[in-house]
Amino acid sequence: METSFNKGWCWFLFTNIYSIIEKIIRPFTPNHFHIMKNRYFLLLIFAVALITQACSSDSGTIVAGQVIEAGTGNAVDGAIVEITEPVDLQESTTTDSTGNFSFSVNVDETATVTLEVSKQNFETATRNFKLSSGNDVDDLVIELTSSTAGDGGDDSDDTIGGDSGPPAALELTSISSSNIAVKGTGGDVSAKFTFSVTDSAGRPVDQGYNIDFSIITGPGGGEYVQPATATTSSQGTVSSVINAGTQSGVIKLQASAGSNIASTPVLVAVGNGFPQGDNFRIAPTNINFEAWGLLASSQNSVKSNYVAVSLGDNRNNPVLPGTAVDFTTTAGNITASAVTDEKGVAIAELIPDGSRPGAASSPIPVHPRGIGWATVTARTVAENDNYVTVETDVLFTSSSNISINLYDPGTTTPATISIPSNGSQSFDLVIEDVNGYPIPAGSEMEVTSSTGTSNTFGTLTQGDHTSAGQGTTRFSFSVTDSDDQNPTEQNASIDVTITFPSENTATRGFQ
Template sequence: MRKISLLLCTAFLLHIFVGCTSNDDETVVIQGAVTNSDNGNSIANATVQITSPQEFSDFTRTDSAGQYSFSNINVSELTDLTLAASATDYVSESRNVQVASGDNITSFNFQLTPEGNNNGGGGNDDDGGVSGPSAGAAAIILDGISEETINIAETGGIVNTSFSFQVQDSSGRNLDLNNSEEVTFSIISGPNGGEGITPITATTNANGTVTSNLYSGNLAGVVQIQAEIVREDIGLTIRSRPVAITIHGGFPDLDHFSIAADNYNFEGWSINGNRNPLTVILGDQFGNPVKPGTAVYFTTTGGIIQGSGAGNTNSDGEVTVNLISGDPRPNDNVTGSGGRDGYATVTARTINGNNQEIEKNVIIVFSTSAASISANPTTFDLQPNGGASFTYTVTDLNGNPMAAGTEISIDGGDDIEVTGDTDFTLGNYLYPGPGATEFQFSIRDTDEESADPADLTIKISVTTPSGQQTTYSGISGTRRKSVN
């Protein structure tokens, strides 16, 4: 009994092992090429479709060498598949193949005959193709889209697009009038801004083709449409693959109009040709990006600015131009500037949906390369174990903050610790004030070995992004030590 039980257990485990491993081999691969039957040239972008059975329906397109591949066909038993190949200006061809789990079928090729050639068949009968009148609908294939991107309604651009599907039978033949079908179109996802399809239903023509139109609403986004046939005679619903069409935004809206600079303060007063990128972002009244190609024009009161970006706004409603340093050097008396030279106003303008000009401005500082540095106090007497504190000011020669990216450091000499505003990089500042032009630091003696007094000089260094350095050595004093 033990021996029988052991055999039964072994057989049971073997059955489980075989069952588990067989699933890994159920994928079938079919590969091949589509060529011109007249000259053998490869046909790129041809459609190859599994048309039957319906549960295996799939399609792909040939690459530039005319090659195609299906690698995700899962079968669990011997199955008869029908594949069809088609291309513009060629007669379609269908072929049958029997597959089993794990098959890797190569060189399953199609040779398509150019339309107009009289090979005596008058249909899809070349090299094993199927001829004769079409049967019932089995597949819906996208035939073409007039515009893959459209604009929001009433923006003055293209606001609708037509699309066509071709309905084929299980042998890849286009439906004729005797087997015409009513096709229903639907939007399966979209921005829900009032977009729609007209007509909702249409009947295939003598070539099995059916056409409808998508019109946009007032919101931007991606719309997915689908075609569907319900064959009540056999209880089958046939659907196309979803087709995506993009709706771009509407007219510019002032509340969704912004302008910003990479640097609000750049080294443009003393240098010609320094470039400072500025970016405009434009949205419509719903907060969607305006349609690509919307024109934005720029002016400046200092230097030179590119009139508009190449191609105008992109798909995100953005356009970037360069403000280029040069004459005239600006002297705008803007609020907060104190009336000093160096301030420029850059203006971006566009047209809204009411044909009105709207604009946004940004203030830019053209800073000098040389710095003006002062400190208080300028003398000190550092007592044993004591310290000293200072305030200092760094501006450009016009009294404005130095350019963004300017490096400021303080050197107290050997065995002097400096803390506070030292060894840092200046940020984007438009106007003078604490953190922009006004700073502070402290020093402390860290030499615990020497008892000798010493004279000290504190050096402040300012280095601009172009590498020009200004130094200040106006703080001096004595470090006193304890007497042993």
């Protein structure tokens, strides 16, 4: 710690130095007095310069006060007094026999300081206040409460009486919400908070003290406190309201009484900003779904498809729950609008309505991706009332008039079933919807072969495919002679059964 002159001693020496030196040389004889006086005049100039330099040097900002025992007011000797926050201002000292302490701190800019006072058999006390260069804080009075003292069986009220003193501590007692929404998004954009204000004895202060509220840091979207200054009530409380701006983030709020008393910072989250185009996404449950020429109703098992959208703000946080999204489609019927949940997701139902998009008899034009395709569009309002949109394509496929064919492997030559004794024969099974697409996602395909044989196809569930090819419309399998009792060729039969999501079925047999 840097050693410095006490400012009071500097002033005393500076104002009394001449009289001190004169008293030193006064006992000399008159003749010698004038000689000594001339010499000591030079000494006076030197002493004044020395004191001036010492007192004007950068000796830091003084933090001083007294530590007393709560309830009795007795001085607490040997208490440890230390600045714990900020880290770069950490200093410590101990109280003297009168409970007084003092040390110097080099502070470049205004900072909120946490002072901690501790001693064995006492509860640790903390005090928050603001400290700035050149502005000493030398009037601190800090009370320590004994951790061992009992009340001796006295059940009387231990409340300290008398008139309350000025504010010494500020504590947050309530806040309506620690999470508020960005301004203009439709959510709660403000939160009311209340602080209790007490004096050095822990008593609520009287009515009429001004408490200031400030935003230490924030997202920079125009957030503010209203009112910025409020007056304590007769109960020693004071309230104000924090209001969000147009940006999401975290607000650090603080209450203060003058330049020396400050509260612990309060954090308020501002979330759920406006939807951003880059964070607006869409996806159907299935791209390929059973809908071509089908009409869903309560009288059948035709199933709807579902389209989900995800909305995030500029920080990739979910938008405010209840954000509205509207939907349109070029085929089928779709829910007109939906609202987001707490995850920022909204879901619309796409209902088969008998459409055959792109068919010659359909008023729906052919989609750029071909017959059967349709586009679903979702739209919502972003910042400044601008719309943002996303699109996805879906494929209407059929469960009627599908084609089921059995070919020799790798060809389009119809297969002839002739399984060698104790041997096997390979096949390609090609299944397509009416427009040559893979059958609807979720359809189950089953191949059975006649008694005395086994096959490698079994049962297969169709994936969400949109292009014809191996594994989507063309499936390879083999049938094996498993009858050891019959050494001749097997004139086996193969049956194919397809069950669609609507529970419609299609079958074909081969011999």
